Amino acid sequence: MNEQLYIGLMSGTSMDGVDAVLVRMAGGRWLAAEAHAFLPYPGRLKSELIDLQNTGFNELHRSMLLAQELGGLYAQIVTALLQNERLSPQDITAVGCHGQTVRHAPESGYSIQLADLARVAETSGILTVGDFRSRDLAAGGQGAPLVPAFHEALFGSPHETRVVLNIGGIANISVLPPGEAAYGFDTGPGNMLMDAWVHHIWRQPYDENGAKAAEGKVLPDLLAQWLAHPYLARPYPKSTGRELFSLPWLLPQLSDGLNPHDVLKTLLEFTAQSIYDAITSAAPAARNIYVCGGGIRNTALMESLSKRFAARNTNLHSTAALNLDPQWVEAAAFGWLAAAWVNRLPGNPYRATGARGPRVLGAGYPA
Structure with a gap:
């Protein structure tokens, strides 16, 4: 042809x-x-x-x-x-x-x-x-998401279940089981809340390499509150966007006097934990996760994800390993x-x- x-x-x-x-x-x-x-x-x-x-x-x-x-x-x-x-x-x-x-x-x-x-x-x-x-x-x-069929065509394996993780403003996953149709869903916020907070506080578009988040510490009560968001527990198929996760959603939940680096660190861990929970629930057998999207450039976020998945003997790779640049x-x-x-x-x-x-x-x- x-x-x-x-x-x-x-x-x-x-x-x-x-x-x-x-x-x-x-x-x-x-x-x-x-x-x-x-x-x-x-x-x-x-x-x-x-x-x-x-x-x-x-x-x-x-x-x-x-x-x-x-x-x-x-x-x-x-x-x-x-x-x-x-x-x-x-x-x-x-x-x-x-x-x-x-x-x-x-x-x-x-x-x-x-x-x-x-x-x-x-x-x-x-x-x-x-x-x-x-x-x-x-x-x-x-x-939405529309990409799992494409991911299946390019990245699927006849030998193992793979997961493709796209971290854009919203994070989404594609689960690629061998011999079966791909499935996936939006896991929740990717870079969106972090970017919104960085712009709100520092008037910068994003936290380069996660450097500002690395200066902060996790606020456990706030993290637990965010992880209780009903969207995260909703069964898939599901998709989301700025309608649920945005600065107007975030700001009313923050009390005065919080260290902005701590808020950013907690937002980073919110993204990481919600992704981890989604993948371990939807694809518990997956041992290789291929990452794309702008979030792959956030060093602190990738380190947080890698640490979580290492405990499950699960490896994170760039989609470059499968011959397609993550961007x-x-x-x-x-x-x-x-x-x-x-x-x-x-x-x-x-x-x-x-x-x-x-x-x-x-x-x-x-x-």
């Missing part, structure tokens, strides 16, 4: 920018990820997107303006990636664009990802596929999903989302 090139675009719950990954496919068969580019969001754009998490004045108009702006940014990074790789739009079969999630409400049957997909297609000159969550939601699923994984997944749409192949991990069965995901906007 002829080889085809796709570009996957992903902007996650951290809302820090958009990743683009060039992937090579043969029909629905993965061959390689070949290049990457990143375009940061302007600070104003991130703030306006976060504001849309809650109801507010004129939000429909604001959301459409932001969708247009995002469409322009997405087309911009596609063009930059093509230029970097000396490719033309005609070399690309399709762009897979996730868009920017601003509301995720599967209990109400919807999830909103802002992206003017028609603008991406019009500006880039490439067939653009997006709106990946709606069909799964229509089939009774959560519409490329999520964007690559949407290139893979675009190929699935073009070839009319099911892309939803229905066991993970709870949908009634396999479905072809997405909607296409021709060039």
Whole structure:
């Protein structure tokens, strides 16, 4: 079968920018990820997107303006990636664009990802596929997480149950049992609460290498309170986002006079413990966990996770050990999903989302 090139675009719950990954496919068969580019969001754009998490004045108009702006940014990074790789739009079969999630409400049957997909297609000159969550939601699923099917295709083993852990704004896992359909779910906060606290206190976007958290100590009562959050005990399939875990959720729980480093350290341990609890419950036999997403760069978080799992004789690895850079994984997944749409192949991990069965995901906007 002829080889085809796709570009996957992903902007996650951290809302820090958009990743683009060039992937090579043969029909629905993965061959390689070949290049990457990143375009940061302007600070104003991130703030306006976060504001849309809650109801507010004129939000429909604001959301459409932001969708247009995002469409322009997405087309911009596609063009930059093509230029970097000396490719033309005609070399690309399709762009897979996730868009920017601003509301995720599967209990109400919807999830909103802002992206003017028609603008991406019009500006880039490439067939653009997006709106990946709606069909799964229509089939009774959560519409998230969407990546377990991709993880299964790339990282599954016929000999062992593997877990892929993505630590973005929200953390999610894919459990890959040999010979069975993948499943997974959002475990709870990843970087989101830590990033929000660091920005609130220090006006910095994140805690580089976990250095500030390393200066603090755990506040056990607060940690126990957070670990009692009902979402964590809810059975999967399940998914979450800023609707549950955000600065407005966090601040009312903090008393005056707390050391900000201690709060950050406790948030880090909240993320680590909730991930550990989810994996040991959903995949107790797993002995190899492959990590991707921005959280892999938080040295203190990775050390905390490694210490927990070492006691179970379970090893943490980067997905680089399976030939895919941890920063490329999520964007690559949407290139893979675009190929699935073009070839009319099911892309939803229905066991993970709870949908009634396999479905072809997405909607296409021709060039």
